Amino acid sequence: MWLALKVPWPARALAGEEKAGCSPPPPPLPICSRFLVRRRLVPLLLRHRMALLTAPAMAALLLLVWTAYGDAGEYVLYKDATKPVEARVTDLLGRMTLAEKIGQMTQIERLVASPEVLKDNFIGSLLSGGGSVPRKQATAAEWMDMINQFQKACLETRLGIPMIYGIDAVHGHNNVYGATIFPHNVALGATRDPNLVKRIGAATALEVRATGIQYAFAPCIAVCRDPRWGRCYESYSEDHRIVQAMTELIPGLQGDVPQNFTSGMPYVAGKDKVAACAKHFVGDGGTQNGINENNTIIDRQGLMSIHMPAYLDALRKGVSTVMISYSSWNGIKMHANHDLITRFLKGRLNFKGFTISDWEGIDRITSPAGANYSYSVQASILAGIDMIMVPNNYQNFISILTSHVNNGIIPMSRIDDAVTRILRVKFTMGLFENPMADPAMAEQLGKKEHRDLAREAVRKSLVLLKNGKPGDAPLLPLPKKATKILVAGSHADNLGYQCGGWTIEWQGDTGRTTIGTTILDAVKAAVDPSTTVVFAENPDADFVKNGGFSYAVVVVGEHPYTETKGDSMNLTIPEPGPSTIQTVCGAVKCATVLISGRPVVIQPFLGATDALVAAWLPGTEGQGVTDVLFGDYGFTGKLPRTWFKSVDQLPMNYGDAHYDPLFPLGYGLTTQGKAY
Secondary structure, three states: OOOOOOOOHHHHHHHHHOOOOOOOOOOOOOOOOHHHHHHHHHHHHHHOHHHHHHOHHHHHHHHHHHHOEOOOOOEOHHHOOOOOHHHHHHHHHHHOOHHHHHHHOEEEEHHHOOHHHHHHHOOOEEEEOOOOOOOOOOOHHHHHHHHHHHHHHHHOOOOOOOOEEEEOOOOEOOOOOOOOEOOOHHHHHHHOOHHHHHHHHHHHHHHHHOOOOOEEOOOEOOEOOOOOOOOHHHOOEOOHHHHHHHHHHHHHHHOOOOOOOOOOOOOOOOOOOOEOEEEEEOOHHHOHHHOOOOEEOOOHHHHHHHHOHHHHHHHHOOOOEEEEOOOEEOOEEHHHOHHHHHHHHHHHOOOOOEEEOOOOOOHHHOOOOOOOHHHHHHHHHHHOOOEEEOOOOHHHHHHHHHHHHHOOOOOHHHHHHHHHHHHHHHHHOOOOOOOOOOHHHHHHOOOHHHHHHHHHHHHHHOEEEEEOOOOOOOOOOOOOOOOEEEEEOOOOOOHHHHHOOOEOEOOOOOOOOOOOEOHHHHHHHHOOOOOEEEEEOOOOHHHHHOOOOOEEEEEEEOOOOOHHHHOOOOOOOOOOHHHHHHHHHOOOOEEEEEEOOOOOOOHHHHOOOOEEEEEEOOOOEOHHHHHHHOOOOOOOOOOOOOEOOOHHHOOOOOOOOOOOOOEOOOOOEOOOOOOO
């Protein structure tokens, strides 16, 4: 071979020249510094540059070997990308101090991070909480610059372990201005289209990578059993089978696992994919009265048959991480549940990725939260949580955990298990080889193809609940050509309302919070140029009666909310929504588009409206709504949740003995579209 006599043994061995059956350990280089290696190897590579150009595989191999040498010229196995992941993990773990191990278990908010903090504490992970951004309307390049500065600091530590940066990309890259905002999960459940969800995962991964971030806290695979829960829109369905099907988001985010893949192992296909996170383990959607973070009272068979199945699918698809739920199961806080986290998830299900707490999740083991933080650290780590989303008071967490280990309260074996899992994910996803953001990815943010995909998702998610009053012809699809039409309602021209919670801000917001198309914008774009479109957010009856309108589109619904702030015992939409429907629909034929994260009380105005569409929380691409309203595509969506008559019936799910819904699970009228 052309280079065989010129390069040190490791490169020759990797090129296949070691004797058959022999795998001798790499000998020390006959030089004493990396400088000498460079001085000897670089001219050699230059002399053989043409050969390298014709042998790119060899060039890549040499590069991998080159990076496996430390500053003193010694061979470092964990830096050798040609070695098996498990061997690299074992080698690196054996070199780590307790401080370096605990640093890997610590995830901190970007607001409390600095290069010094990361280096001094060997921090293994950072995150952006909801709304935590480099600046308002920050560009992809600004996100990348922030991530790279943090990463550079981590790589400058003794062992150079890269950090992993996490973010709640739960319906697209929803913290980032200009990103494509897809419909929330409840809407995707209405599509019954797992392949669509997979494509959304792939697009989301590209947009997350466009900002340099490598880890998405998604998907939420909760099975919401009570719409009073403020996170019900994060759940695909009340039916675990629909939730199981929608775990296709995971291979979208991470890539398809290879053949003969071992269920439970983490998998990320490459640098255009991200690590996914199945959450919130387990039973988060079954809390009593739908109260967020509350107690799920159910026997083990019920837990396993309703809330657990989607986790089995997630593990089969190589999900890299699992986030633990704030909630309790029969009075035991999940963040302290050793039986389910260690014995069941890690033991019986063979999960080999890492578990992560929720935001200040271990603090909430006690009541009030943080009342005994020392106990919270002990209970959560011994339960089997590997990475703690601290996220702010990292000094206290690190100090307490260090003390617990030094005092024998937490064994080193538990620390080693946690760090092994974290390193396994980092090595598997290629983070050691590609730690820095790729500037070429920036163009993926808000890409037209992704917006087209979101538009497709919107039109497939719309559920037609009513189309025409008794004895009347169907109102939908609406004619594009009309003399004058009215668009009304608080949600017709409000992109923030249209997107819902977890959009730009943690709780969502009102107005044009990001780049997108409101439903009013979409109506104006859809109708014939000769049609006059009039917008009045909350018109009075005389205005409507005397306006000469051919028909009206009324868009109303819930205001944005997230988590506990969304808990609702009455499930009514706020005024003036109901009165706008009554006023407009009482004077002219009207189609009502309902923007909500869940079924809400509609009986008071159901009779007044000619047509009613459940549009859920559609995101930035409002034209997906008008694609179907005006008949370019037909209505195909099916209810992912039971629509109740009265909140007094709740909880009520398909199969219950007292099942008496207004509209059952799976309900949805259809229309024929023009586009094929």
